[in-house]
Amino acid sequence: MDPLVLVSIRNLVKRFDITGGWLDQFRFSGGKISKERTVVRAVNGVSIDVAQGETVSVVGESGCGKSTLARTVMGLYPAEEGEVYYKNTRIDNLSEAQRQPFRARMQMVFQDPYASLNPRMTLGEILREPIRFHQPKLDKGAVAEKVALVMEQVGIDPDWHTRYPHELSGGQRQRISIARALTVEPEFIVADEPIAALDVSIQAQILNLMMDLQEQNNLTYLFISHDLSVVEHISKRVAVMYLGSMCELAQAEELFQRPRHPYTQALLSAIPKLGKAASHEKLTGDVPSPINLPPGCVFHTRCRHANDRCRLEIPQLLTVEGGTQVACHGVEEGRL
Amino acid sequence: MDKLLTINNLNVDFTLRSTTLRAVNNVSLSVNKSERLGIVGESGAGKSVLGFSIINLISKPGRIASGTVMLQGEEISSYTYEQMRQIRGNRISMIFQDPMMTLNPVLTIGEQMRETINAHASMSAADVDAICLEKLRKVYIPSPEKRLDQYPHEFSGGMRQRIIIAISLLTNPSLIIADEPTTALDVTIQAEIMDLLLELCETEHMGLILITHDLAVVSQVTQRIAVMYAGSIVEQGATEQLITNPQHPYTKGLLGALPQRASRDGRLNQIPGVMPGLAKIPEGCSFRNRCSLAADICLTQPVLEEKTSGSQVACHMVK
Numbered sequence: 001m002d003p004l005v006l007v008s009i010r011n012l013v014k015r016f017d018i019t020g021g022w023l024d025q026f027r028f029s030g031g032k033i034s035k036e037r038t039v040v041r042a043v044n045g046v047s048i049d050v051a052q053g054e055t056v057s058v059v060g061e062s063g064c065g066k067s068t069l070a071r072t073v074m075g076l077y078p079a080e081e082g083e084v085y086y087k088n089t090r091i092d093n094l095s096e097a098q099r100q101p102f103r104a105r106m107q108m109v110f111q112d113p114y115a116s117l118n119p120r121m122t123l124g125e126i127l128r129e130p131i132r133f134h135q136p137k138l139d140k141g142a143v144a145e146k147v148a149l150v151m152e153q154v155g156i157d158p159d160w161h162t163r164y165p166h167e168l169s170g171g172q173r174q175r176i177s178i179a180r181a182l183t184v185e186p187e188f189i190v191a192d193e194p195i196a197a198l199d200v201s202i203q204a205q206i207l208n209l210m211m212d213l214q215e216q217n218n219l220t221y222l223f224i225s226h227d228l229s230v231v232e233h234i235s236k237r238v239a240v241m242y243l244g245s246m247c248e249l250a251q252a253e254e255l256f257q258r259p260r261h262p263y264t265q266a267l268l269s270a271i272p273k274l275g276k277a278a279s280h281e282k283l284t285g286d287v288p289s290p291i292n293l294p295p296g297c298v299f300h301t302r303c304r305h306a307n308d309r310c311r312l313e314i315p316q317l318l319t320v321e322g323g324t325q326v327a328c329h330g331v332e333e334g335r336l
Numbered sequence: 337m338d339k340l341l342t343i344n345n346l347n348v349d350f351t352l353r354s355t356t357l358r359a360v361n362n363v364s365l366s367v368n369k370s371e372r373l374g375i376v377g378e379s380g381a382g383k384s385v386l387g388f389s390i391i392n393l394i395s396k397p398g399r400i401a402s403g404t405v406m407l408q409g410e411e412i413s414s415y416t417y418e419q420m421r422q423i424r425g426n427r428i429s430m431i432f433q434d435p436m437m438t439l440n441p442v443l444t445i446g447e448q449m450r451e452t453i454n455a456h457a458s459m460s461a462a463d464v465d466a467i468c469l470e471k472l473r474k475v476y477i478p479s480p481e482k483r484l485d486q487y488p489h490e491f492s493g494g495m496r497q498r499i500i501i502a503i504s505l506l507t508n509p510s511l512i513i514a515d516e517p518t519t520a521l522d523v524t525i526q527a528e529i530m531d532l533l534l535e536l537c538e539t540e541h542m543g544l545i546l547i548t549h550d551l552a553v554v555s556q557v558t559q560r561i562a563v564m565y566a567g568s569i570v571e572q573g574a575t576e577q578l579i580t581n582p583q584h585p586y587t588k589g590l591l592g593a594l595p596q597r598a599s600r601d602g603r604l605n606q607i608p609g610v611m612p613g614l615a616k617i618p619e620g621c622s623f624r625n626r627c628s629l630a631a632d633i634c635l636t637q638p639v640l641e642e643k644t645s646g647s648q649v650a651c652h653m654v655k
Contacts, residue, residue, distance in 0.1 A: 063524035162585075169610045199378035200549060204604035211603065223392035226522065229552075233595040233604065270527040274553035274579055274596065282531075283524045287491040 001172045006220050007050040007073065007106075007188055012082035014043040014065070014072045017202050018291075040290050042068040045082065047317075052190070053284075055221040056178060057216070057231040057252075059267070060241035064243040065286060066224045069241070073222065074108055088190075104134040107181035111193035117165040123176055124161030127151070127183055134184045150179040153216070154209060171202035175209065182213070192224045207234060228271050240264045243298040244290055246317065250324035252322035260326040262336065263299050297329065305330045338369040340511055340543045346403030348382075351613075359385045359398065359615040361567040363641075367511065372537055374554035374575070376590075377564035378611055383547045386564070387513050391424045392517070406485075408510070426456045429504035433516040435496035439488040445499055446484030449513040452506050453570070472503040476494050477533060494525035500534065511543040518553065530557055551590060555579045563587050566611055566622040569640055573647025583649040584625045622650070629653045 014066055019037045020027050027034050043065040050056045058066045069078050075092065082091040090101050101302055104257075110116040123212055127147045132137060148158035154175040174194060181189055191210070196201040211234060213219060225231050232252055234311055239249045240261065248261040259265045266283045283302050288294050297315050300306040309331075315327040330336035348360035359382045367373050377383045390405055392413065394595055405413040412423055424430070432438045440448055449468040465484070472480035475498040488496055496516060514533065517584070518526035534557050537544045548554055552559055555575055562563040563586065571584040582588045591597060592605035600613055609626040614620065618625055620635040627634070633652045640650040 037578065172611060196392050200551070200590055201378060201593050201607040202610065204595075204606040207595070208603050208606055228523070229595045233598055266524060270523045270551065272527070272530070273596065274555050274591070275550050282528065286494060286525075 001051075003013055004051045006052045006087060006127045007051045007222070008048055008083075008085040008087070009048045009050075009073055010083040010137060011045045011047055012043055012069065012072055012084065013041075013045055013080045014068050014077055015080050016040040016042055030295070038291060040312050041293055043072060044197075044243055044293075046238055046239075046241070046244075046246050047082075048246075049250065050220055052187075053214075053218055053220055054133055054236040055223055056236055057223040057235035057238045058233050058241055059225055059228055059238060061226060061267075061287060062245075063290065065244040065290070066226075067192050068239050069107070070192050070224050071221060074106060075103070076108075090190055100134075104130075105182040105186050106188045106190065107184065107186040109177050109181050109189060109194045113170055113177050114165075116177055119166070121166055122162050122164055123151070124153060126165075127177065127180055128163070130180060130183045141217040146183060153182065153213065154179040164328075169202075170198050174198060174202075174206050176211070178206075178209065180216070182310075185217075186219070188220045188222070190224070193226065194223075195230065196226065203230070210234070212291040219230055219272060228267060235245045240267065243287060243293065245298050246323065246325075246327065246328045247299065250322070250326075254322045254324055258322065258324075260320060260324055260331050260336070261299075261328050262303050262305055262330065299328075339366055340369045340371070340408060341365075341367040341545075342404075342406040343390065344404045344406070346405065347387055347401040348394060348398060349400045351467060352397060352605065355615065358401075358617075359567055359614060360384045360389060362513075363564075363569055364586040365569070366561060366571075367543045367545060370537065370541040370543055370549060371560065372534075372546065374558035375545060375563040376549065376551055376554050376561055376565060378549060378612070380566075380611055381564040382567040383564050384474055384515055387515050387545065390513060391428050391430065392420050393424075393430075394480045397648070422456070424507075425504075426454055426507045427509055428511045429506050429507070429509040429549070430539075431497075431500055431512060431514040431517045435493060435500055435597065436488065437544040439496060441488055442486055444485050445491075447504055449484070449506060452503055456507050467506060468502075471505045472499070473507060474536065475499070477501045477502070493521055494528060497521060497525075497529050498532065501529075501536070505536065508540070509542060509638075512537070513545045513547070515547045516546050516549070517546075519550075521550070524570075526553070533557065551579070552596075563590070566617050567614065568622060568650065569648075570603075570623065570650045571647055572640065573645070577645065577647055581645055581647075583643055583645050583647055583654045584623075584651050585653070586623050587628055589626075603626065621650075 017037055017039055025035050025037060027036055046069055048056060058069060060066050077147045077259050079092050083090055087104055087129050124147060128143055131143050131146055137170060151158040156175050175179050195206050235252045238252050238255045240247045248264045259268050285302050288301055294301050297310045300310040309329050315329050317325045317327045318332050343363060343365040346360055346363045350357045350359055363386060375383045389400055394400060404411055450464050453464050453467060469480045477483055477498055518529050531551060544556055546554060558575050561575050561578045562569050565586050571587045582591055589607035599605045607626055621638050624630040624634040638650045638652050640648050643649045643654050
C-alpha cells in the first residue's frame with residue numbers, strides 16, 4: 001500500500017436488515033408461506049484511499065449511502081463485507097478495546113449542531129469529556145489548558161466554557177462540535193454535512209475555519225456533502241455516489257470540468273448557478289429504492305444512454321484519462 | 337404597469353410578555369401582474385413572516401401592527417376572517433417548504449384536491465374531478481386518474497411537491513407565494529420543481545413570490561429580488577442588476593460568501609459575526625455591527641431609496 005495513504009476503504013458493504021419482528025418475516029404468496037428478510041443495501045462495495053493531508057469529498061443525493069459510508073468507516077456501524085485500513089492496520093474487525101486508540105485518531109463532526117451537543121452539559125464539560133476518556137491520566141490543569149486551546153482555535157472565547165449550547169448560535173455550536181473533535185488531536189476527521197444546517201454567510205465562516213485548521217493541524221478530511229458547489233471549493237478529490245455505489249472518483253478540478261458519468265453530469269448541471277438561466281439536463285423519475293436495487297447499473301432507470309448491457313451487467317470502476325475512475329459501460333465502450 | 341400586489345409600510349410585531357419584537361419592519365413591496373419576485377435572506381430575517389402576513393396567516397402572539405396589503409386594488413389587510421378565507425387558496429395560493437407536512441396523511445390526494453375546489457366554488461363532482469385531473473397533468477404527474485385515490489405516503493418527495501403545486505393551481509390564483517419550496521428536496525429534484533414553477537407562471541400568467549435563502553435559485557427564476565436583513569428590506573432591484581452589481585454591503589457579502597465566488601483553494605469571503613436576534617437589533621442601520629463601511633452616520637436608520645445603480649438600497653454609504 002502507498003505509505004502516504006492514511007485511510008483505505010476496500011470494497012465496503014453495509015446492509016441494514018429492516019425485517020422487524022419474527023412474525024414479520026413470513027410472507028404468504030401463491031398458497032405457500034415463505035420466510036424472507038427485507039434488506040436495505042446502503043453501501044455496495046465502495047473503495048476509496050484517502051491520502052495524508054488531503055480532503056476527499058463524498059457527494060450524492062439523500063439516500064445514496066454517503067452518511068452510512070462515513071459511519072461505517074468510523075466503526076459506528078459494523079461492516080458486512082470489505083475492509084478499512086488505518087495506516088496499514090486493519091481496523092474494521094478490531095474489538096472495542098483494540099479499537100480505542102484509533103478512535104482518538106479518527107474523529108467525526110456531525111450535521112446538526114443542535115442535536116449533536118448535549119443540552120445539559122456546559123461547553124467546558126462537552127470539550128473535557130473526550131480528553132478525560134482518551135487520556136485519563138492527564139491532570140485537571142492540563143485538561144483545562146487543552147480545552148482553552150481548542151476553543152481559541154475555533155474562534156470561541158475560552159471564557160465561555162461555563163455556557164450551555166442553547167446560548168450559542170448555529171454557527172458557534174458547529175464551532176464547538178469541531179472543537180470537540182479536535183480535543184484528542186486526531187489526524188483524520190470525518191465531517192458529515194457539517195454546514196448543511198447553517199446559513200450562507202455562516203457556511204463560509206465554518207468552511208474557512210475547517211480549511212485553516214487543516215493547515216495548522218495537518219488534518220485529513222473525509223467530507224460528506226450533498227452540495228457540489230461547496231465540495232468543489234474545499235476538496236482535492238471527489239467521489240460521487242448513487243444508490244450505494246460509487247459512480248465516479250476524480251480530482252476535483254477534473255470532475256467539475258469533465259464529468260464522465262451521466263449521473264455526475266446531471267448532478268453538476270442541476271446546481272443552480274447565479275444569474276444563468278437554467279439549462280440543465282433533466283433526469284426523469286425518482287431514485288429507486290435501495291431495498292430492491294435495479295439489476296445491472298443502478299443508474300440505468302434514469303439514464304438516457306442506458307442500453308441492454310446496462311440493464312444486466314454491473315459496471316466496474318475503470319480508470320480513464322486524467323486519472324478519473326468511472327463505473328459506466330457507456331464510457332468503457334466509448335459511447336459517451 | 338398593472339400592480340397585482342402592493343404592500344405599504346408593513347410592520348409585524350410579536351409580543352412576548354412585556355417586550356415587543358418587530359419581525360417585519362416597515363416593508364414596502366409591489367408585484368406586477370405575472371411578475372416573479374424573489375425574497376432572499378438568512379434564517380430569522382423575517383422573509384417567511386412577511387410571506388405569511390400577506391395572506392394574514394400570522395397567529396398569536398404575532399400581529400400586523402400597521403401597514404396595508406392591496407391585492408388588485410382591494411385592501412385585503414382590512415378584511416375580516418371570512419373575507420380573507422375567500423382570498424387564501426383562491427386568489428393567492430401558498431406553497432410551503434415541507435411537502436410531507438403540508439399534505440394530510442390520512443386523506444387521499446383526490447380528497448384534498450376536491451376539498452380545495454369545493455371551498456371556493458360549487459360545481460358538479462364530475463367537473464371537480466376534471467379540474468383535478470387537468471391540474472395534475474399540468475404538473476406532469478403520470479396516470480393522474482390512478483393517483484387521485486392514493487395517499488401522500490405513496491409519493492416521493494418531488495412528486496408530493498408537484499401535487500402541492502397542482503393544489504395551489506386549482507382555483508387559478510393570480511399570485512402564488514412559495515416559501516422555500518425546494519429546500520427539503522435534492523438538487524436534481526429541485527431543478528425539476530423550479531423549472532415547473534417557472535413554466536407554470538409563464539403559461540398561466542401568475543405572479544410569484546419566491547421566498548428562499550438560496551441566491552442562485554432566486555436568480556434563475558425571478559425578475560426582481562428583494563434582500564431582507566433583520567426584518568427590513570436592505571436592497572431591491574432587477575435580478576440581473578442585483579446579482580451583477582450588488583450595492584448594499586450585506587448583499588455584496590452574501591454573494592461573495594457563495595463558494596462559486598471564491599478562488600479555488602483560497603478562502604471564502606465571509607461576513608464577520610452573525611445576524612442579530614430580533615431583540616438585539618442595533619439602533620440605526622441594523623447591519624452596521626458587521627459592516628466594514630460603518631461610520632457615525634450609520635447610527636441613524638437609512639431609508640430604502642433609489643441609488644445611481646438603479647436598485648433601491650437602504651445604506652448611507654451607497655451613492
